Amino acid sequence: GQNIDQPTEMTATEGAIVQINCTYQTSGFNGLFWYQQHAGEAPTFLSYNVLDGLEEKGRFSSFLSRSKGYSYLLLKELQMKDSASYLCATMDSNYQLIWGAGTKLIIKP
Amino acid sequence: DAMVIQNPRYQVTQFGKPVTLSCSQTLNHNVMYWYQQKSSQAPKLLFHYYDKDFNNEADTPDNFQSRRPNTSFCFLDIRSPGLGDAAMYLCATSRDTGANVLTFGAGSRLTVL
Numbered sequence: 653g654q655n656i657d658q659p660t661e662m663t664a665t666e667g668a669i670v671q672i673n674c675t676y677q678t679s680g681f682n683g684l685f686w687y688q689q690h691a692g693e694a695p696t697f698l699s700y701n702v703l704d705g706l707e708e709k710g711r712f713s714s715f716l717s718r719s720k721g722y723s724y725l726l727l728k729e730l731q732m733k734d735s736a737s738y739l740c741a742t743m744d745s746n747y748q749l750i751w752g753a754g755t756k757l758i759i760k761p
Numbered sequence: 762d763a764m765v766i767q768n769p770r771y772q773v774t775q776f777g778k779p780v781t782l783s784c785s786q787t788l789n790h791n792v793m794y795w796y797q798q799k800s801s802q803a804p805k806l807l808f809h810y811y812d813k814d815f816n817n818e819a820d821t822p823d824n825f826q827s828r829r830p831n832t833s834f835c836f837l838d839i840r841s842p843g844l845g846d847a848a849m850y851l852c853a854t855s856r857d858t859g860a861n862v863l864t865f866g867a868g869s870r871l872t873v874l
Contacts, residue, residue, distance in 0.1 A: 656803075683860045694851055694865035695804070702860065739803070747859050751803035 654678045656752035658740050663758045664730055672725045672738050672755045680745020686714055686725045687739040689754065695739055698725070727757075735759045764788070767852050767866035774842055775874050782837040782869045784852030792858055793835040795827060796851040798868075804851060810835065811858055839871070847873045 655677045664670040676684070683702035687695035701707055701716035701723060713726040725738055737754035744750060765786045774780045784793065792811050796804040807821045810829045824846070826838040839846055849868045855861035 660801075685862070692849075692868075692870070694853075694868050695863075696865070697862045700860070700862065737801075743860055749806070749863075751805075753801065753803045756801070 654744060654750045656740055656742060656750055658738075658752045658755045660753070661756045661758065663760060664727075666730055666732060666759055666761050668730050669726065669728050670730060670757065672727070672740075672757065674723045674725070674740035674752060676721050676723070676740070676742045676750070676752075678742045678744040678750055681718060682743040682745065682747055684714075684716055684723050685741045685743070685749070686723075687741065689737045689739055691736070698738075730759050732759050732761070765852055765854055765864050765866035767850075767869050769869060770867060771870050771872070773872045773874065776843065777841045780839045780842055780871065782839075782850050782852075782871070784835045784837075784866055785833050786835075786852075786854045786864075787833070788854055788856075788864060789832065790854035790856050790864070791832075792855045792861070793829060794851075794853040794855075794863065795835070795837050796853065797846075798849045798851055799847075807837070842871070842873045844873050847871055 658674045686698040689695040699714035706715045711728045716723045737756045739754045740752040741749045768783050794809040795807045798804045808827045829835045851868045852866040853863040
């Protein structure tokens with residue numbers, strides 16, 4: 653079956669670094685997306701990885717290892733506005749998106 | 762600004778009373794999607810359109826219908842809402858199928874009394 657696993661909730665301190673992990677099992681693989689979703693709002697696109705390695709975009713970086721079925725989202729210099737849910741989604745061989753339930757990130761002062 | 766707009770943002774209905782949610786886009790994207798998302802859960806794809814070609818997910822209940830009269834607009838009709846249909850309904854678009862980024866609307870939160 654197809655499955656995405658990510659932690660339900662994480663807590664971090666303002667100014668610190670946090671890593672949100674995502675493991676996946678899908679039928680084929682056409683890339684992995686990370687979206688940010690603030691409470692009561694729509695998801696917004698953060699990153700897309702299809703090749704192994706690290707993609708850096710400002711304070712946010714995303715890593716992919718296809719052989720391990722593993723990705724992480726790294727957030728640096730955390731700000732209070734980063735409090736949100738972070739959704740991992742993979743695209744299978746039919747280009748169907750398989751979504752994780754999201755990781756709720758709580759930032760404390 | 763090009764965007765995806767959903768109306769209404771908040772909808773309250775009574776059990777069994779039909780509801781229509783609308784979505785419009787100025788991105789001229791070919792693909793439009795309707796997702797249902799319940800609290801702390803993954804978005805669940807209900808339907809998608811590639812242009813006017815309609816694709817229904819196998820496990821989408823018959824209670825849910827959709828229309829796309831033109832490229833810009835898409836509607837979600839819930840014929841007889843039940844308590845279990847209370848959720849956030851997200852409309853999204855993408856330029857094409859394949860590995861394209863989805864652009865989401867702000868969502869319509871449905872409450873069923």
